[in-house]
Every structure is written in C-alpha cells, then in structure tokens.
Amino acid sequence: MSIRERLSGNEAAATAMKQINPDVVAAFPITPSTEIPQYFSTFVANGTVDTEFVAVESEHSAMSACIGAEAAGSRAMTATSANGLSLMWEMIYIASSLRLPIVLSLVNRAVSGPLNIHNDHSDAMGVRDSGWIMLFSENNQEAYDNTLMAHRIAEHESVQLPLMVCQDGFITSHSIENIELVEDEKVKEFVGEYHPEHYLLNKKEPIAVGPLDVQTYLFEHKAQQAQAMKNAKKVILEVAKDFEKMTGRSYSFFEEYKLEDSEVAIVCMNSTAGTTKFVVDNLRKKGLKVGLLKLRVFRPFPAEEIAKALCHLKAIAILDKADSLNAAGGALFEDVTSGMYVNNTHVPAVNYIYGIGGRDTKANDIEKVYEDLLEIAKTGKVENPYRYFGLRKEAHE
Amino acid sequence: MDNMIEIRWHGRGGQGAKTASLLLADAAFNTGKYIQGFPEYGPERMGAPITAYNRISTNPITIHSNIYEPDYVVVVDDTLLEVVDVTAGLKDTGAIVINTTKSSDYLKSVLKGYKGSIYTIDARKISEKALGRYFPNTPMLAAIVKVSNIMSDEALLEDMKGSFKHKFAKKPEVIEGNMKALKMALKEVKKI
Numbered sequence A: 001m002s003i004r005e006r007l008s009g010n011e012a013a014a015t016a017m018k019q020i021n022p023d024v025v026a027a028f029p030i031t032p033s034t035e036i037p038q039y040f041s042t043f044v045a046n047g048t049v050d051t052e053f054v055a056v057e058s059e060h061s062a063m064s065a066c067i068g069a070e071a072a073g074s075r076a077m078t079a080t081s082a083n084g085l086s087l088m089w090e091m092i093y094i095a096s097s098l099r100l101p102i103v104l105s106l107v108n109r110a111v112s113g114p115l116n117i118h119n120d121h122s123d124a125m126g127v128r129d130s131g132w133i134m135l136f137s138e139n140n141q142e143a144y145d146n147t148l149m150a151h152r153i154a155e156h157e158s159v160q161l162p163l164m165v166c167q168d169g170f171i172t173s174h175s176i177e178n179i180e181l182v183e184d185e186k187v188k189e190f191v192g193e194y195h196p197e198h199y200l201l202n203k204k205e206p207i208a209v210g211p212l213d214v215q216t217y218l219f220e221h222k223a224q225q226a227q228a229m230k231n232a233k234k235v236i237l238e239v240a241k242d243f244e245k246m247t248g249r250s251y252s253f254f255e256e257y258k259l260e261d262s263e264v265a266i267v268c269m270n271s272t273a274g275t276t277k278f279v280v281d282n283l284r285k286k287g288l289k290v291g292l293l294k295l296r297v298f299r300p301f302p303a304e305e306i307a308k309a310l311c312h313l314k315a316i317a318i319l320d321k322a323d324s325l326n327a328a329g330g331a332l333f334e335d336v337t338s339g340m341y342v343n344n345t346h347v348p349a350v351n352y353i354y355g356i357g358g359r360d361t362k363a364n365d366i367e368k369v370y371e372d373l374l375e376i377a378k379t380g381k382v383e384n385p386y387r388y389f390g391l392r393k394e395a396h397e
Numbered sequence B: 001m002d003n004m005i006e007i008r009w010h011g012r013g014g015q016g017a018k019t020a021s022l023l024l025a026d027a028a029f030n031t032g033k034y035i036q037g038f039p040e041y042g043p044e045r046m047g048a049p050i051t052a053y054n055r056i057s058t059n060p061i062t063i064h065s066n067i068y069e070p071d072y073v074v075v076v077d078d079t080l081l082e083v084v085d086v087t088a089g090l091k092d093t094g095a096i097v098i099n100t101t102k103s104s105d106y107l108k109s110v111l112k113g114y115k116g117s118i119y120t121i122d123a124r125k126i127s128e129k130a131l132g133r134y135f136p137n138t139p140m141l142a143a144i145v146k147v148s149n150i151m152s153d154e155a156l157l158e159d160m161k162g163s164f165k166h167k168f169a170k171k172p173e174v175i176e177g178n179m180k181a182l183k184m185a186l187k188e189v190k191k192i
Helices: A009-020 A035-046 A060-072 A080-095 A122-126 A140-154 A184-191 A218-247 A270-283 A301-308 A331-342 A363-379 B017-030 B103-112 B123-131 B137-148 B151-165 B172-188
Strands: A003-009 A024-027 A052-055 A076-080 A102-109 A133-136 A161-167 A177-180 A254-257 A264-268 A290-296 A297-299 A315-320 A349-353 A386-388 B006-013 B036-038 B047-059 B070-077 B096-099 B117-123
Touching: A003 A009, A003 A218, A003 B017, A009 A076, A009 A102, A009 A140, A009 A161, A009 A184, A024 A035, A024 A060, A035 A076, A035 A270, A052 A060, A060 A076, A060 A080, A076 A080, A076 B137, A080 A122, A080 A218, A102 A140, A102 B006, A122 A315, A133 A140, A140 A161, A140 A177, A140 A184, A140 A218, A140 B047, A161 A264, A177 B017, A184 A218, A184 A331, A218 B137, A254 A270, A254 A301, A264 A270, A264 A331, A264 A363, A270 A290, A270 A363, A290 A363, A301 A331, A315 A331, A349 A363, A386 B036, B006 B017, B006 B137, B017 B036, B017 B047, B017 B137, B017 B151, B070 B137, B103 B117, B103 B151, B117 B137, B123 B137, B123 B172, B137 B151, B151 B172
Parallel strands: A024 A052, A024 A076, A076 A102, A102 A161, A133 A161, A264 A290, A264 A315, A315 A349, A349 A386, B006 B070, B070 B096, B096 B117
Antiparallel strands: A003 A177, A133 A297, A177 B036, A254 A290, B006 B047, B036 B047
C-alpha cells in the first residue's frame, strides 16, 4: 500500500533523496531549490540517512564534489536553480563527458538578468545540449517519481550519463499537494545498489579520470556520449515499466492527454501541462476536440515518437517557458518542429513564449491558444509562428 | 471540477496568512480531500501585502495557476481593504471573511457593493485573549472553516490539535492557547 501524504514539490524531491540515501550530497542553497538541501541536511543530522553531506561554498564546487564522489565510485546527488546551474556550467559538461551518473534536482527559475527568482525554464534550456538526461515533472508526484527512477536510468551500463529532474519553481516546489509515497524498503529495492564497473577507489584497477583527450580521441568519446543518450531511450521505458509494476503509475517519454481523437493540441512541459488538462476538460465539455502532449523526457528527445503522436492533428501549439532570443522560436518549438520535419510529418505549428520570470499562466491564456489553434485548423495558415501569450501589450511595441 | 472550492487569502508579510493557508490545506487533506496550498511570492518583507491560495476538491486538482475567481476571500488585515482589490473576481455566491472591528457601513463602502456575504471577526481580541499575543492566523483559519463549511467544527479541532502538536513541538506551551483561539473564533465569526 502506498502512503497518502501532502508535500510540496521540494519536500517531495527531498523525500525521494532520503529514501534513495545516496553516498554523497553536495549542495549550495539557491531559491527556489534551497529547501531541498535544507530538508536533506536535517535527515543527515537526524541520522535518517548515512549520506556524506558536503556544504560547499558555491554551485561550481557542488557539482565538482559530485563529480569527485561519482568518479570515486559512489552515488552523488545535488539540487539547484537558475544562476546556481549557471555557475555549475563548466562542471555540468565535465560530469556528462566523464560519464558520471550524478542526479540533480533542478527547480526551474529564470536565469538573471535582471534578477528574478521566479519560474521559467531558461535555466534548463541553457544546458539542453550538455549531455544530461532531462526529465520534466508536472507536479510534486512526478518530481518524486522521476527522482526515484533517476538512478536506474542514469547508472544503467548502456547509459552512464548524469540526469536532472526538473520541476517548476514555486508553482510546484512551494505548493502543498496530495502525493502517494512508496514505502522506504520498496524504494531501496527498486533503486538498488550502485556498483560501477570502473572507479577511482578500486585499488585493483588504477585508472585516470578526465585526462587530456586530443584530436585522436575526443570525437570518438563524444560519439559514445551521443550513443549513450540514444541508448537511454530504451532504458527509460524499461525502468518506467518496472516502476509501474511497483506503483501502478505509468510513465513514458510523454503523456498523451485526450490526444487520440483531437483535432488540435498543445505541447508543453511541467506544471503548465496540469493547467492545460484543466482547460482540455472544460473545452471537451463544449464538444471541442482538443488535446495535450505533455513532454516528460526532453533529453533524449523522442523526435520520432512525438512526430507519430502529433501527425493526425490539424494544428499544434508548442509552449516554451524560455525564449531562445534567436528571432525564430523557442527550444521546444524548434525540437518538435524539426523532429516532425525529419519524420516527414507536416502539421501547421505555432510557438508561444509564455510564463517568463514567473508570469502566471492562467486557464484563460491556454483557452485562447486553443481558440487560435481551431482557427489555424480551419485555414491551415499560420501568420506568425513565433508569438507570446501573457505579455502586456504596451511592452511589446 | 464543479465541487472545487477556491480560497484567496490577503494578509501582510509576517501575519501568517501563508501558514494559515497551509494549515487549512492540512486540515482538509486529513478529511480525505485533494488539496493545494500555495503562497504567491512577491518581494518578501514584513508588512508587505501578500496573497496565499487554497484549492480543495473531492477530485484530483491539475490546475496550477493562481486563483482569479475565488469562492471565498479571507482578509487577515483590514488596512488592506483600501489598498488591495480584495473582492476582485470573488463570486457573488461566495463570501468574504474580514478580521476587523470596523462598522458594517464602512465595510460595505470599501467592498464596492460586493453582493455576496460579508463576515467579520475580531481576531486581535481573540488572539490576545487566548494567546496573550497577536497572531491573527489561527482565528482566521477557524473563521473560514466555519463560513465555508469545509468540515465540521469537531473535525477541525481534532485535526488542528494534531497539527499544533507537530508544528509547536518545540514550544508546547502555545498549543492550548491556539486551540482556545480556534474555539473562540468558531463562535464569534458573524455575518453582517
């Protein structure tokens, strides 16, 4: 029997970490993820976990300590947001290129500047090409579930890549909601122990980690990283299957919400998917055939599967909670549309940049997107594919 | 989602409106409901107007926006009445609960003809009497439970006893006073 609880998203992430009981947690506090290491440090102080907690002086050091710990052969976790991730930037690439399956809880927040502590996805989008697996979470439950599945995916012998679990800062990180927890013993059994094949503290096999990698090797190593990311797709589905056996909760690359018989659909990630479900339910009562594709696995990007899931639609809107400032469109929009193009699927598509810096995403905003889509579906024409919603008019001149 | 109740709290930083919304979420959770309790974080400082929210439903809640058309509004500090549009979007079928000793004529005038029910409670008097200090959030929690009928008085008292024991584990001397404040508030909230 699962445990009925009510937790904030940060509490959910910290609870998952407690149950995983990693060897090392190294973290530096930053809003809105501060509570995760804060709660976790109380678990350490109370003896609930036997983790080595390293209270570092910066995020660069947090990621460096995780890299050292993982290279040594232990399981390491951390949490951060926005500029904390920016400061980790150098080490983020080193973690993935050294094939160290570190797990990071990323509580999404706008990257400065100007200074803003609220939610958008600019932090995550900044590291989308860094070779990390990236899972997104609609609510506290998914932040918890994704964290429980994280090590099984990241540490798999065919993967060995770091993984970040994303959730929306404040919107889910600081909202108390119902959650179903898994018993400690079941989590322990599910996650399993970590026994890497090669590690620094193995005296029988002296190795070097991260030495000079010149013209003759780096290319091959990058190709191996790319292959590992491809391999992760299969592993993600396998782990999800096992997780479903344990909890009854089903996960895949994405969730299709009333998509099958839809004429138009929205593609989005994290908490906005929940608000979109609310709107879909309301519009369906009025007889409108609208649906949602909620992306969970952003890296590896399931291009072929997305193209297949969206190919029957008359119009789609891709919502980006970060602007790529490239005069063309947001990152999710570009990935979805290029994935469809490559898979010979053409559906009129429009991009909305929204929710920047914590601008609230209202049900009305989402309703308006569906209205726009139904209009596009009639004509098949997209006048301006790179748009905003929730932006005050007077500012956009 | 027709059975979903939405509540908006208006207070000033430091008065415990956020805590009250989380306690209400807790209490409703313990009656078997699906809940959300979340504050709207602005520039946080003592005394600044703050907003907190609750959703309570018998079905899972997926919407994650702020609340724009609440069923109920709780005003923890009546100096906000002339500063914040507290009845914005408030349903006429709902109610507003205000911590105040101001006259009904004054309240009606500042609420700009709000057609729903208006309830008042003197949370300062109750808190000072029960706790010896001014913590308006506990009486306001009882007041909104009474007005919205989310749960019975007994269920609230029983549940809060447990919550206070947990919340005030390090200062058990305030538990009794808080329980007293709840009981007084359940009796004293009145419709004008």
